[in-house]
Amino acid sequence: MIDPSARIGEHVIIHPGTVVGPGCEIQDGAILGKRSTRATGPVEPLVIGAGTLICAQAIVFAGARLGERVIVGDQAFVREDVTIGDRTVVGRGSTVENATTIGARVKIQTQVYVTAYMTIEDDVFVGPGVTTTNDDTMGRHDVSYALRGATLRRACRVGGGAVLCPGVEVGEEAFVAAGAVVTKDVPARGVAMGVPARVVRTVPDADLLERWRADPA
Numbered sequence: 001m002i003d004p005s006a007r008i009g010e011h012v013i014i015h016p017g018t019v020v021g022p023g024c025e026i027q028d029g030a031i032l033g034k035r036s037t038r039a040t041g042p043v044e045p046l047v048i049g050a051g052t053l054i055c056a057q058a059i060v061f062a063g064a065r066l067g068e069r070v071i072v073g074d075q076a077f078v079r080e081d082v083t084i085g086d087r088t089v090v091g092r093g094s095t096v097e098n099a100t101t102i103g104a105r106v107k108i109q110t111q112v113y114v115t116a117y118m119t120i121e122d123d124v125f126v127g128p129g130v131t132t133t134n135d136d137t138m139g140r141h142d143v144s145y146a147l148r149g150a151t152l153r154r155a156c157r158v159g160g161g162a163v164l165c166p167g168v169e170v171g172e173e174a175f176v177a178a179g180a181v182v183t184k185d186v187p188a189r190g191v192a193m194g195v196p197a198r199v200v201r202t203v204p205d206a207d208l209l210e211r212w213r214a215d216p217a
Contacts, residue, residue, distance in 0.1 A: 015062065017045035024048055027074075029057040036061055036080045036098070043080065055092075067104065085122065100149065109160070118149030123209055126152070127160035127178065134166045153188070155209040162197075175203050 002014065003022040012026050015033030026032065032054065033046040039062075046060055049068035054060060058072045063080035066072070070084050073092035078084070082096050085104030090096060094112040103122035108114065112126050115134040120126070134147040148167035152158065156170045159178030164170070169185045170192075176182055177193035186192045190199040205211075 009056070015046075017062070019045055019047045021048055021050040021052065021068070023051040024053070026054045027056040027058075030054045031059045033062045034059055036063070039080070049086070061098075073110070079116075091128070103154075115149045117147050118151070120152045121154040121156075121172075123155040123213075124152045125157040127158055127162065129161045130158050130164070131162075132164045136166050150182075156186075173203055173208055175207075 002020040005022045006020045006024040006026065008026045009028035011029045013031045018033035020026065035043055044063045046062050047065045049066055049070065051069040052066050053071045055072060055074040057074060058076045060072060060078045061080040064078050064082045066084045067086035069087045071089045072078060073090055073094065075093045076090045077095045078090065079096060079098040081099045084102045087104055088102055088106040090108045091110040091112060093110055094108050096114045097116035099116050100114055100118045102120045105122055106120055106124045108126045109128040111128060112130045113132060115132045117134055118132060132150050134149040137145065150164040151169040153170060153172040155172060156174040158170065158176045161179045162176050163181045165183045168182050170176060171186055171188035171190060173189045174186045175191045176186060176197065180193050180197040181195045182192060183196045186199060189203040191201045191203055192199050
């Protein structure tokens with residue numbers, strides 16, 4: 001179902017069952033509702049909330065759910081079983097793998113790799129070129145092994161080019177410096193930097209989100 005107020009660009013492919021909400025804009029060459037090659041039976045439709053912008057040549061799979069006023073950048077890639085909250089931005093060329101939950105007002109910058117089985121809470125900032133991973137064995141495991149993506153707690157910030165290893169948790173309002181390799185959990189309000197990353201201080205009160213949010217929503 002495509003709301004009549006949605007704006008659809010040139011050469012867009014929208015697969016059957018996709019729901020496009022009112023006021024959405026789908027730019028040239030985007031593909032919506034692509035079926036995963038791993039799917040063996042019926043799949044849930046792609047649902048796109050009101051006012052969302054899907055930019056040129058982005059691909060969003062069936063089974064994803066996007067909230068209102070989301071932006072999916074040019075050539076970005078969002079897999080099945082992904083939930084993205086209202087007003088979140090997925091930057092140009094970024095990938096969000098399957099079975100990942102992303103909250104509201106999250107900023108994922110250009111060319112970020114969000115691996116499968118991650119949780120990203122509200123108001124998180126992920127800098128350009130960040131890489132996340134979910135397999136400690138790098139493929140040397142049997143079916144009993146559970147992949148574990150990172151967990152990014154509310155309002156934490158991850159600097160450009162950082163690498164997050166499988167299963168790590170970055171705490172609420174924590175700060176990971178650019179280029180850091182995070183192999184262990186970072187506590188709430190911890191400032192971590194280096195290779196491997198170490199906590200060197202605490203985020204001051206002056207840098208907390210509530211002092212910088214443009215609106216209280």
